[in-house]
Amino acid sequence: MRTGLLLLCLLMLQGCGTLERADGPPPGHVDASNVPDAVPRAEPRSRSGNPDSYVVFGQRYYPLQDRRGFVEKGVASWYGRKFHGKLTSSGEPYHMLKMTAAHKTLPLPSYVRVTNLKNGRSIVVRVNDRGPFAHGRIIDLSYAAASKLDMLKHGTAPVEIRVIDPSPPATAAAPTSTVSRSQPLPAPSTEITAASTTILTSEAATEPGLWLQIGAYSSQANADKMEHRLRDAGLRTRIIAPSSNDTDALFRVQVGPLNGDSGILTARAILKELGLHPTGRPVDDTRP
Incomplete structure (x- = not known):
């Protein structure tokens, strides 16, 4: 003792x-x-x-x-x-x-x-x-x-x-087309459909801007694990789920939205501390 x-x-x-x-x-x-x-x-x-x-x-x-x-x-x-x-x-x-x-x-x-x-x-x-x-x-x-x-x-x-007392995980059943996930924030999970792509949202998923892909996983469980790891590091995240038309059927984990070059540099610095080195370029959601 x-x-x-x-x-x-x-x-x-x-x-x-x-x-x-x-x-x-x-x-x-x-x-x-x-x-x-x-x-x-x-x-x-x-x-x-x-x-x-x-x-x-x-x-x-x-x-x-x-x-x-x-x-x-x-x-x-x-x-x-x-x-x-x-x-x-x-x-x-x-x-x-x-x-x-x-x-x-x-x-x-x-x-x-x-x-x-x-x-x-x-x-x-x-x-x-x-x-x-x-x-x-x-x-x-x-x-x-x-x-x-x-x-x-x-x-x-x-x-x-x-x-701040963290809210309990949501228990309501999710829509059929959305994979059920509990969220630590008061806002409930929502589904956004665009070009036949389902986005499993976090609090930041609907915000336009630059999104950097960290990985793509055939298993949603593995995608969830990576997302939790990124969120624990203070990054905002989203998972893009595969649609019925996708041939690769991958769950894509992204961080963002990032505010220009400075936001990208800050995110990459945090990712480097986690041993992650994404090589792709950020996707701009603000472009049609």
């Missing part, structure tokens, strides 16, 4: 960027505005990062057992390149281009909506780390999350955080 608590403390001190430090953005120009918000979904508590209590700098903290209805106002900060790739308190590697955050007491993982009280900007992040431990701060955001709240320049911002 003592060894486990020691490991937790080491992970918190290593992975969380809430201590005073020299940190910075990713190398080169990265347009994080194209990184999609975290998609709330029901998840079990992580095996690490959820002790009954823990101590940092002589202060004892008690992680919550029930997150429902949690709302908090205070100061947010962010952490970036210095901690990229290091383990968070939940045991997951920190990725500065994902929509994640650190909180001292929320169960890991949790999903929260963070609103910048200065400019009204709002995002959804997945809390998978412990912190911040600097005085007066309530949440530590990834570089991508801080960028979308427009708080990189000042380093901190007054925010409100509000827990």
Whole structure:
């Protein structure tokens, strides 16, 4: 037990960027505005990062057992390149281009909506780390999350955080022509038919723009596995199912919509971290 608590403390001190430090953005120009918000979904508590209590700098903290209805106002900060790739308190590697955050007491993982009280900007992040431990701060955001709240320049911002309870999977029967799939978002699954092609939609599937194909699978189960992996990485996805006229009968997994060259570069950077290197060119849905 003592060894486990020691490991937790080491992970918190290593992975969380809430201590005073020299940190910075990713190398080169990265347009994080194209990184999609975290998609709330029901998840079990992580095996690490959820002790009954823990101590940092002589202060004892008690992680919550029930997150429902949690709302908090205070100061947010962010952490970036210095901690990229290091383990968070939940045991997951920190990725500065994902929509994640650190909180001292929320169960890991949790999903929260963070609103910048200065400019009204709002995002959804997945809390998978412990912190911040600097005085007066309530949440530590990834570089991508801080960028979308427009708080990189000042380093901190007054925010409100509000827990999001993931909706239960949809149980209603799907239309005959649509393969039944449960969605973690409140919006129900829909079917879009164009040129005899069925699109199994995510929340982004109906949006026009550039879509990058990641793979094509003869089994829908394998396509679903890839889609879940991509969504866990913070990418928006869709699966295009084969129509009765298709000879190859493949389920095509795509990510998007991507906003121009910067969106494509951001998506490829995330895909590279997953060991995926799609070689095809994005398809433009805005063209007839």
